[in-house]
Amino acid sequence: xxxxxxxxxxxxxxxxxxxxxxxxxxxxxxxxxxxxxxxxxxxxxxxxxxxxxxxxxxxxxxxxxxxxxxxxxxxxxxxxxxxxxxxxxxxxxxxxxxxxxxxxxxxxxxxxxxxxxxxxxxxxxxxxxxxxxxxxxxxxxxxxxxxxxxxxxxxxxxxxxxxxxxxxxxxxxxxxxxxxxxxxxxxxxxxxxxxxxxxxxxxxxxxxxxxxxxxxxxxxxxxxxxxxxxxxxxxxxxxxxxxxxxxxxxxxxxxxxxxxxxxxxxxxxxxxxxxxxxxxxxxxxxxxxxxxxxxxxxxxxxxxxxxxxxxxxxxxxxxxxxxxxxxxxxxxxxxxxxxxxxxxxxxxxxxxxxxxxxxxxxxxxxxxxxxxxxxxxxxxxxxxxxxxxxxxxxxxxxxxxxxxxxxxxxxxxxxxxxxxxxxxxxxxxxxxxxxxxxxxxxxxxxxxx
Ligand SMILES: Nc1ncnc2c1ncn2[C@@H]1O[C@H](COP(=O)(O)OP(=O)(O)OP(=O)(O)O)[C@@H](O)[C@H]1O
Numbered sequence: 001x002x003x004x005x006x007x008x009x010x011x012x013x014x015x016x017x018x019x020x021x022x023x024x025x026x027x028x029x030x031x032x033x034x035x036x037x038x039x040x041x042x043x044x045x046x047x048x049x050x051x052x053x054x055x056x057x058x059x060x061x062x063x064x065x066x067x068x069x070x071x072x073x074x075x076x077x078x079x080x081x082x083x084x085x086x087x088x089x090x091x092x093x094x095x096x097x098x099x100x101x102x103x104x105x106x107x108x109x110x111x112x113x114x115x116x117x118x119x120x121x122x123x124x125x126x127x128x129x130x131x132x133x134x135x136x137x138x139x140x141x142x143x144x145x146x147x148x149x150x151x152x153x154x155x156x157x158x159x160x161x162x163x164x165x166x167x168x169x170x171x172x173x174x175x176x177x178x179x180x181x182x183x184x185x186x187x188x189x190x191x192x193x194x195x196x197x198x199x200x201x202x203x204x205x206x207x208x209x210x211x212x213x214x215x216x217x218x219x220x221x222x223x224x225x226x227x228x229x230x231x232x233x234x235x236x237x238x239x240x241x242x243x244x245x246x247x248x249x250x251x252x253x254x255x256x257x258x259x260x261x262x263x264x265x266x267x268x269x270x271x272x273x274x275x276x277x278x279x280x281x282x283x284x285x286x287x288x289x290x291x292x293x294x295x296x297x298x299x300x301x302x303x304x305x306x307x308x309x310x311x312x313x314x315x316x317x318x319x320x321x322x323x324x325x326x327x328x329x330x331x332x333x334x335x336x337x338x339x340x341x342x343x344x345x346x347x348x349x350x351x352x353x354x355x356x357x358x359x360x361x362x363x364x365x366x367x368x369x370x371x372x373x374x375x376x377x378x379x380x381x382x383x384x385x386x387x388x389x390x391x392x393x394x395x396x397x398x399x400x401x402x403x404x405x406x407x408x409x410x411x412x413x414x415x416x417x418x419x420x421x422x423x424x425x426x427x428x429x430x431x432x433x434x435x436x437x438x439x440x441x442x443x444x445x446x447x448x449x
Pocket of ligand 1: 149150151152178179180181182183184185186187248289290330366367370
């Protein structure tokens with residue numbers, strides 16, 4: 001049943017429209033909510049799932065157009081139908097530009113109105129189903145829309161989204177940690193959009209930069225600052241302006257540069273090469289590393305004071321193997337993305353292939369999964385089966401419980417492989433045999449041993 005929000009400052013109209021919707025079976029009673037002012041509107045949208053909004057063009061002193069604008073800003077995908085007493089084509093066009101799905105006149109014939117509403121609900125339902133299937137976005141909260149490029153259905157990551165949303169207003173730096181390829185960059189970009197929307201986002205990978213390159217890249221230089229400095233150069237801090245500066249791989253910085261980072265993180269201060277005056281950064285700072293900074297501090301390789309400073313706001317992205325619920329979602333997402341890019345139809349993915357991909361540990365995390373999907377698609381297949389994946393997943397990176405110091409016997413490895421394949425294939429011998437590339441009779445013989 002469709003959840004509907006009716007917005008009008010006239011209580012009588014809300015009551016009568018509600019009655020009409022129920023009379024014509026548009027939805028059930030508990031699925032209809034009403035709001036008479038803007039505060040109520042946003043409270044309801046925040047608290048309850050809403051599929052469709054009917055909005056009157058006058059809400060007391062406030063224009064319905066302004067409310068429409070604010071709803072669409074916060075919930076861009078939510079369909080809003082304008083209900084009004086006046087049939088005004090210019091107004092209808094204006095509302096369309098602001099994102100209204102339709103414009104209905106309250107005095108229209110009731111049957112016509114209801115059949116229009118039912119048609120819109122149907123279209124919207126189909127669209128939602130389609131989007132969920134296509135994007136693998138599943139039940140991502142509209143409030144997390146800014147994180148739409150970080151595909152996930154992991155509740156751990158949803159908690160990270162919540163935390164980052166709460167941090168949006170804080171002026172302090174954010175530290176994002178996680179193994180290489182988990183999506184720290186994607187998350188940093190979304191966080192930047194949340195905290196400094198529409199402002200510049202400058203991303204610098206600082207690993208491997210020597211002291212000069214580090215200062216020059218970040219702080220820039222004045223003309224004549226050093227031999228060969230024929231003109232001034234704007235540093236990343238200036239380019240970021242009042243937006244966001246994202247510094248990746250800060251765990252690799254040598255001690256002297258860590259000190260410069262400390263001044264920057266602490267007071268926003270920096271020194272442009274060739275300038276006597278300290279500059280002041282206005283940018284929001286986001287740092288990332290795939291290293292364990294606490295261990296580095298203990299080993300004396302990372303400044304404790306800088307670590308404490310960076311740790312004020314800290315999020316960790318777990319590796320893909322610790323959020324297995326994301327593997328299939330991401331697999332479908334990247335296969336769809338690659339199909340679009342290569343202008344190919346989306347291939348069928350067999351259950352065996354999914355079983356195999358789900359059982360893999362992905363040491364290169366999401367980056368590795370993405371690369372596999374794009375390469376698979378480039379090889380122009382219209383069906384992805386377990387055998388197509390084996391080449392990508394059979395290296396020593398595959399999940400194993402074996403310990404280097406106690407290498408198992410070949411027979412033990414085969415037995416483990418067969419038992420894992422049987423588990424993944426739900427004890428179906430034909431499937432298990434296909435997954436590991438042996439005949440069913442060989443597998444069956446081996447099982448009888
Ligand atoms: N959850 C995700 N949804 C969609 N794409 C993702 C996701 N996580 C990562 N990616 C993609 O994987 C690739 C690697 O992501 P990213 O560069 O953000 O990882 P990282 O953690 O910053 O890695 P590194 O530590 O090596 O810099 C990118 O192509 C990115 O778009």
